[in-house]
Amino acid sequence: MFEQTLGLRDVENVYINEAKDFPTFPCQLGCQGFVVIDRQHRFVDLCTSPMYNRAGQAAFDAVERILAQLPIRSVKLVNLSASPELNGTTCEVVNVAARQLPEGRIAVKLPDGCVLAVKEENVVDERREVAEPTDAFDEKQETVVFDENACCSSGTPCSTQGCSTPKSSSSNNSISLPSVGHKAMDAEHADLEKVMADLSTSKSVHDMESLRDFFEEHSEHEEKLLKRVGFGGTGQFSALDSHAQDHRHILAMADAALGEAGDDDVVPASCVNEVISAIVAHANNFDKLYADSVQVA
Known part of the structure; x- marks a missing residue:
């Protein structure tokens, strides 16, 4: 439901249900900092900074900057005529400013680290099969409820339109x-x-x-x-x-x-x-x- 409500793609929606499953290594979760993991499940950052507690939206901006440096998605090269030997190769789409690329092309990183500019029609997404959710999703529902191990002792509703943040004002x-x-x-x-x-x-x-x-x-x-x-x-x-x-x-x-x-x-x-x-x-x-x-x- 959370994934569908926010329109997320290619995500794994998981949570920690028992105290014994919490990380045993130094890190923070949620409002005290985020743990960032890449597509290969390798740790990129154990505690992002600044924390949401201290900086509000700026904390999410910091996470976005980290994510921007990571591969966007896995793709497979297809129908390459100039380098047919690369057809079928799995690679990662990477963030490169559009002005640095020929029009209509994207940047992909090959397994050997080489970055190529290829046409969109020469890549296909490597998509995983995702099981259908067992619970029916109500599109009219306007509330997401986080589980017990969010940054509070009990589940807390959060509007899908965004949590309100008090405005700075002398009024x-x-x-x-x-x-x-x-x-x-x-x-x-x-x-x-x-x-x-x-x-x-x-x-x-x-x-x-x-x-x-x-x-x-x-x-x-x-x-x-x-x-x-x-x-x-x-x-x-x-x-x-x-x-x-x-x-x-x-x-x-x-x-x-x-x-x-x-x-x-x-x-x-x-x-x-x-x-x-x-x-x-x-x-x-x-x-x-x-x-x-x-x-x-």
Whole structure:
């Protein structure tokens, strides 16, 4: 379903179902970095950088740059008249700028490493036979649900139109944190909204310090709660550890913003927006994930 919903081709859709099957070597998965494997199942990168936690869309852009350097697909050469001895040879289509190739040709790498420019009609895809899915696919379905071992403790729906990302803005209208269904946490989120609104207006060192200190206190309360209810598990791929790391990252951002303040005790607007945006993004990308775990706490 995931493959069909996103219109992907030539992919293997797999997941890790049990903790014992997690990698035993150093690497990261998902929101803390991606593992990139080539067509021969060789590791290209064990932890891409920057992480999604830190850079959002830029993390996917970094992965795209890595993928752009890998072979695109396997093809077989056919109907070559100038070099008939190469007919039937399996090779890889590689990324070469179109302006570097004669019109109507693509670049392929032969097994010996030699790169040729050939016509599209002289290659055929080496396609694997893929079994028909056993479950019926509903084209009207608008939600993809990730499995339990995604970057949260339970499956999380994600719109096929893309997950929303809070916009950076100094407008108070953009400062809104989601409810997590826990009275104390929701109350602290409401207080955070007020402190952020004050800072958005004043941009003063005093209000940045207030936000930094309140967010640190809130983070301590939140992490204690999540440990108590057993959210996120432990170990290398703990969702709670990722959550806590993002807390520390935001506190470091606030400290850096304070270091940019001028003699007039005013923090640059760009720094204010960055810190506020990070907190809003954290609440939407992390806090919402523990809602089911804490509503009965």
